[in-house]
Amino acid sequence: MQSFETLKSPNISFISVSQMLGLIRSYGAEHLIAGIADYLEQDYKRWLDFDKSPRFAAHSPEGVIELMPIGNHEKFSFKYVNGHPKNTQIGLQTVTAFGVLSDVESGYPLMLSEMTILTALRTAATSAMMAKYLAPKNAKTMAMIGCGAQSEFQVTAFNKLLGISEIRLFDIDSNAMSKCAKNLANKNINIVMCDSAAEVVKGADIITTCTADKKNATILTSDMVPAGVHINAIGGDCPGKTELSKSLLERADIFVEFEPQTRIEGDIQQLPAQSMVTEMYRVIRGECSGRTSDAQLTIFDGVGFAIEDYSALRYFYDLVSKNGQCQAIELLASPQDPRNLFGLIDTPSAASGTKAGSDITEKENIASASVELS
Numbered sequence: 141m142q143s144f145e146t147l148k149s150p151n152i153s154f155i156s157v158s159q160m161l162g163l164i165r166s167y168g169a170e171h172l173i174a175g176i177a178d179y180l181e182q183d184y185k186r187w188l189d190f191d192k193s194p195r196f197a198a199h200s201p202e203g204v205i206e207l208m209p210i211g212n213h214e215k216f217s218f219k220y221v222n223g224h225p226k227n228t229q230i231g232l233q234t235v236t237a238f239g240v241l242s243d244v245e246s247g248y249p250l251m252l253s254e255m256t257i258l259t260a261l262r263t264a265a266t267s268a269m270m271a272k273y274l275a276p277k278n279a280k281t282m283a284m285i286g287c288g289a290q291s292e293f294q295v296t297a298f299n300k301l302l303g304i305s306e307i308r309l310f311d312i313d314s315n316a317m318s319k320c321a322k323n324l325a326n327k328n329i330n331i332v333m334c335d336s337a338a339e340v341v342k343g344a345d346i347i348t349t350c351t352a353d354k355k356n357a358t359i360l361t362s363d364m365v366p367a368g369v370h371i372n373a374i375g376g377d378c379p380g381k382t383e384l385s386k387s388l389l390e391r392a393d394i395f396v397e398f399e400p401q402t403r404i405e406g407d408i409q410q411l412p413a414q415s416m417v418t419e420m421y422r423v424i425r426g427e428c429s430g431r432t433s434d435a436q437l438t439i440f441d442g443v444g445f446a447i448e449d450y451s452a453l454r455y456f457y458d459l460v461s462k463n464g465q466c467q468a469i470e471l472l473a474s475p476q477d478p479r480n481l482f483g484l485i486d487t488p489s490a491a492s493g494t495k496a497g498s499d500i501t502e503k504e505n506i507a508s509a510s511v512e513l514s
């Protein structure tokens with residue numbers, strides 16, 4: 141449990157978009173991705189301690205809104221996230237998100253964070269962390285299919301954690317490809333732009349598919365992929381939204397996050413419910429093998445699971461608790477007498493009945509300021 145006095149404060153930590161960007165500029169995306177990957181590995185190792193369920197998904201014709209809760213005996217987290225592939229046509233993002241981390245013993249929230257950027261960091265950290273167990277040894281070249289919002293984060297993670305030094309890019313939208321190449325210039329990564337999915341996979345040790353289209357798409361067919369490759373398939377993450385052909389899935393050893401959720405949302409929705417897949421926590425805990433031979437074709441059918449948000453929030457909570465690089469927002473009513481909530485109405489000084497509450501408006505207005513939490 142957090143200290144009693146900290147919990148009595150009406151304020152909780154808040155990481156705004158400006159502060160998230162400030163943290164990335166201070167520490168570097170590579171450093172933060174590596175830090176999240178480390179926390180992810182720790183949390184996957186204690187997988188059995190967590191209460192897990194498939195996420196709640198509200199589908200509409202153009203997209204999905206999801207809530208992703210998870211908890212263990214220490215902390216609880218949830219993320220609100222959407223997925224609307226057509227949004228980019230009207231200048232909106234496909235994915236936006238925010239999340240909360242809480243103290244389990246008191247049930248009090250500790251931190252509210254933007255998670256649009258944090259989701260990109262954590263998804264990249266997850267992909268690369270899983271690939272450490274699944275990709276061919278000494279992989280140097282990755283094909284990146286889909287050059288949207290997630291793509292540069294993916295490349296950064298594979299460069300940092302696996303030493304990928306050549307990236308082959310393909311997107312059906314050449315502007316997205318140019319944007320990605322421009323953002324990755326000066327990163328000491330050799331970039332090759334390609335005209336088709338068939339061309340981009342040539343010579344790749346790892347293939348990442350990260351496209352957005354709300355349909356059963358076939359980005360990769362079996363004939364395009366030689367033995368020995370690792371596929372990091374993360375764009376197929378909803379019922380009726382896939383990227384890989386069924387025959388490609390049937391040829392490969394498939395690894396997933398949380399099987400009950402991936403059966404609904406992953407590319408394996410195309411396979412019979414009893415088809416063989418391995419949950420990654422078993423590989424990470426050493427109970428099952430990941431890659432076992434040079435010729436093995438491996439697929440990480442990643443849909444994004446709540447434990448990854450938990451790890452990412454936990455990492456950032458620890459980081460900002462040490463360096464104070466976040467805001468405080470007055471989220472909690474905090475009456476002197478915990479049973480006298482009604483009495484706050486007649487306390488003219490502040491909504492919370494404490495001095496800290498009256499300072500908060502000024503704090504909230506300083507979006508990029510670093511403030512110590514009271």
Ligand SMILES: NC(=O)c1ccc[n+]([C@@H]2O[C@H](COP(=O)([O-])OP(=O)(O)OC[C@H]3O[C@@H](n4cnc5c(N)ncnc54)[C@H](O)[C@@H]3O)[C@@H](O)[C@H]2O)c1
Nearest residue numbers: 234286288289290311312313316351352374375442443444
């Ligand atoms: N698994 C996870 O944890 C996770 C996390 C975040 C996002 N996602 C998913 O990843 C995907 C990408 O997210 P984003 O935020 O980068 O989306 P985005 O809309 O910013 O980018 C998607 C890109 O895919 C391209 N594309 C679409 N169809 C294609 C095709 N057939 N071939 C090549 N390129 C194609 C688009 O032109 C676009 O540039 C989405 O489907 C999203 O739902 C998964």
